[in-house]
Amino acid sequence: MSSENLTQSPEQPHHKPRVAVVFGGRSSEHAISVVTAGAVLRSIDRSKYEVLPIGITIDGRWALTADAPEQMAIADRRLPSVEDLAESEDGRVLLPVDPASREVVYTEPGAVPKALGDVDVVFPVLHGPYGEDGTLQGLLELSGIPYVGAGVLSSAVGQDKEYMKRIFTSFGLKVGPYLVIRPREWEHDEAGARRRIVDFAGEHGWPLFVKPARGGSSMGISKVEGLSDLDEAMEEARGHDPKILIEALVRGREIECGVLEFEDGPRASVPAEIPPVSSHDFYDFEAKYIDSATGIVPAPLTAEQTAQVRRLAVEAFEAASCEGLVRADFFLDEEGEFVINEINTLPGFTPISMYPRMWQESGIEYPELVDLLIQAALRRSTGLR
Structure with missing residues (x-):
């Protein structure tokens, strides 16, 4: 041509x-x-x-x-x-x-x-x-x-799990216990960083999750059962990002919820639940993409819990100044409270991914979802919000 x-x-x-x-x-x-x-x-x-x-x-x-x-x-x-x-x-x-x-x-x-x-x-x-x-x-x-999707600020916030959690906390959203190990600390005071991790484990217990602070698709994440596993986990995480996030285990159910921008503002989908994957320690990259482990849509929650997690998902979307789409990931802990784990400003978006599946269950098929996102981007180009 x-x-x-x-x-x-x-x-x-x-x-x-x-x-x-x-x-x-x-x-x-x-x-x-x-x-x-x-x-x-x-x-x-x-x-x-x-x-x-x-x-x-x-x-x-x-x-x-x-x-x-x-x-x-x-x-x-x-x-x-x-x-x-x-x-x-x-x-x-x-x-x-x-x-x-x-x-x-x-x-x-x-x-x-x-x-x-x-x-x-x-x-x-x-x-x-x-x-x-x-x-x-x-x-x-x-x-x-x-x-399509989030702007500069919300994209950066959505990628950096440390600052994401700080913003959520400032807006009154509950997050789980975490610790940040910065590159300079690990490189110049590794012994001090280890002591901080051991103290954190002493307060919150093992296992801990060691993950890149800026990453996705569950890459570089390790479930650490004790101090003997720490070196390998840190090396794996640092292969993806020099800043490391250490998270305590939140015991409870994994619940996800999609948020989509419409002309009148963001709305939440029906939520989904990610059940434990028997062949994997947690919902890691292999489970998600290679073995195609799947979630339950809609999540088996009460009407009150469903309404609550949908409200919290939209609050997270607004707290991070997001646009277009977000998948918000929560734990429903043993006390019955929703703890936000993270948001994804560009979540997995294949037809079998959780975000499109949640919207399909909410009445929006995949091609319509793609069209709505393009239309939202075109509206923003004309100044219409």
């Missing part, structure tokens, strides 16, 4: 909004992002939107990729990657840096740059650092391109 056919002038806007689905990225959640993008590409209404798939390789190259959802799934326990989908090993997609232009350009060595036309909205489906943490959102703000 020629650049003349792809490029649109401001006086002659697209007949249909063009959605750039951006996926992959430099984080350890690269493959899960590719899987999510495949589901989104499969579900976008092509009679309503034009679609431009853009993958970011693990080394950070923005690549034009095949629009091939069938190649973007986990198959025989093999994880997909952007490198497998890129149309060229050297081609690069360049976003505009001038808010007056939304034209995307494609370059290859030795070739004349090719205009791919304007982009009306970006649907980012990147998980983890360099995508879900506010960095991509900041780039899109500079470019003046509307995008």
